[in-house]
Amino acid sequence: MSARIDAFVVATPGLEVLVQGELTRLGVRPANVTHGGVNCSLTWPQLWAVHLKSRIATRVLVRVARFKADGFDTLHAGLSRIDWAAWLPPGGVEVTASTDGKSKLFHTGAIVERVAAQIGRGEGAQQVQVRVVRDVATVSIDASGLALHKRGYRGPAGKAPVRETLAAALIAAGEWDVKKPLVDPFCGSGTVLIEAAMRARRIAPGRHRTFQFMQWPSFDPAGWERLVKGADSDVIERCPPVLGSDRDEGAVAATLANAATAGVAGDIEVVRRSASDIELPAAAGWIVTNPPYGSRVGGPDVRDLYDRFGAVLRERAGGWHIAMLASRDTPVSRLHLPLVPTLETSNGGIHVAVHTGTVPQADIRT
Ligand SMILES: C[S@@+](CC[C@H](N)C(=O)[O-])C[C@H]1O[C@@H](n2cnc3c(N)ncnc32)[C@H](O)[C@@H]1O
Structure with missing residues (x-):
């Protein structure tokens, strides 16, 4: 497994630049800021540090593969090159899919079915996301679990609390x-x-959670x-x-x-x-x-x-x-x-x- 990982640090739209500033202060050089998050290359300790210390990010997705997928054959071929056991522990996954509506693969339900069948695990907590844009699939796994705003200190919600x-x-x-x-x-x-x-x-906001x-x-x-x-x-x-x-x-x-x-x-x-x-x-x-x-x-x-x-x-x-x-x-x-x-x-x-x-x-x- 590589010493560096491609990550997408998710931010609520509008907060991307603040998250970029946090990443910079953590010693991460953000590759680019885009709608809804920041692309960057992280070491494993940096991935953990973002979870421990970011106050504004929503979650972190790790990109495990990116390949041409202009049909189910190429989707299958790309997925077969992913070493799931190296990335994930044994246990179930939850697959979600989205497309740009301009790609040949457009039926998200069918994509989810194929990906879940190919990973070959039951349903579980680990989120796997497939996004198809212009016939290119990006496969990501969620590193965070519960969204990062769930620090764990808030009891039953008050009136219209902010995240x-x-x-x-x-x-x-x-x-x-x-x-x-x-x-x-x-x-x-x-x-x-x-x-x-x-x-x-x-x-550190992530000090008391997993x-x-x-x-x-x-x-x-x-x-x-x-x-x-x-x-x-x-x-x-x-x-x-x-x-x-x-x-x-x-x-x-x-x-x-x-x-x-x-x-x-x-x-x-x-x-x-x-x-x-x-x-x-x-x-x-x-x-x-x-x-x-x-x-x-x-x-x-x-x-x-x-x-x-x-x-x-x-x-x-x-x-x-x-x-x-x-x-x-x-x-x-x-x-x-x-x-x-x-x-x-x-x-x-x-x-x-x-x-x-x-x-x-x-x-x-x-
Ligand atoms: C949008 S909520 C604030 C939520 C808060 N930021 C949180 O995260 O829980 C607005 C709050 O203003 C309080 N409030 C409404 N009118 C008020 C007033 N005249 N003086 C003081 N508090 C008032 C309400 O009781 C409510 O708790």
Whole structure:
């Protein structure tokens, strides 16, 4: 088996460039960034490191073969050259297929059937994906298992929670300075706060879970242990103020429980409070938040909420930076703040944008 592997690091569309930045910081040279992910060549330890340390990637697919497949004969020939036993442990697979609609092989159900028959295993957890584009098949195996946003700290879902990876992306897109306070006045189940505390303390997000690649013959448990030990030794105790509030008592309880599971309970303060009563530390920092969109929770009074929230920010948050997730129908302009959409992506099927900017100082505002 080769010392390097071709990988596709999957990202939610819109977050690819942030994932590219993470890969670069991990010492990976991304080959190219494309819609929905980043192509790159990885060593095996780098594959494990992406799982341990990426905060924003969705999953990693390993490309095991790429060959011309302009009919079932060539598909069969290409598949027969794959040494499945070298890649995968004994056990079942789940095959999925997709095509560009312009290739001779277009019936995805038939492709799945042929591939599953040729691999010759029963059904199981290991995902195998076949994608046919312009008569070329790419066969990939999923290295991650559960998607990477499933860090394992979140209990029963709160009201419209953001994925952990999107919360991390919101923090990154807002360019939070990890030494400055971070406040989320609509904290829900605490995802933004927990991701912020983990990032400030350099806690590896994949530290407490397992991944599909751990089942593969290529996995070296001792090498993984060394990587985890190294990541643990990077963790620092210092954390700036990370403060949350929500008007809902259940949300406060969920945040506390989730923070405890994530190991950052001591780094986060959370209280029950309406956003219009926001209290901020004296030193300016970042308000990073995912308020009700109107289309998910919040209901008909959402315009009123944005009027009041804008007024209180203009009055009390001069000099604070804002990173706010909002959908197309969110009345962001009612905040009357100089915010601009800097990143567009989706959350639970809804098109959303991260709006960023700085609240003007009250005395210099016109
Ligand atoms: C979209 S959810 C936030 C989800 C959160 N980011 C998470 O991951 O769980 C919006 C939250 O705003 C809270 N909320 C709505 N109106 C509020 C208000 N006026 N003041 C404070 N919180 C409010 C809701 O209780 C809800 O938890």
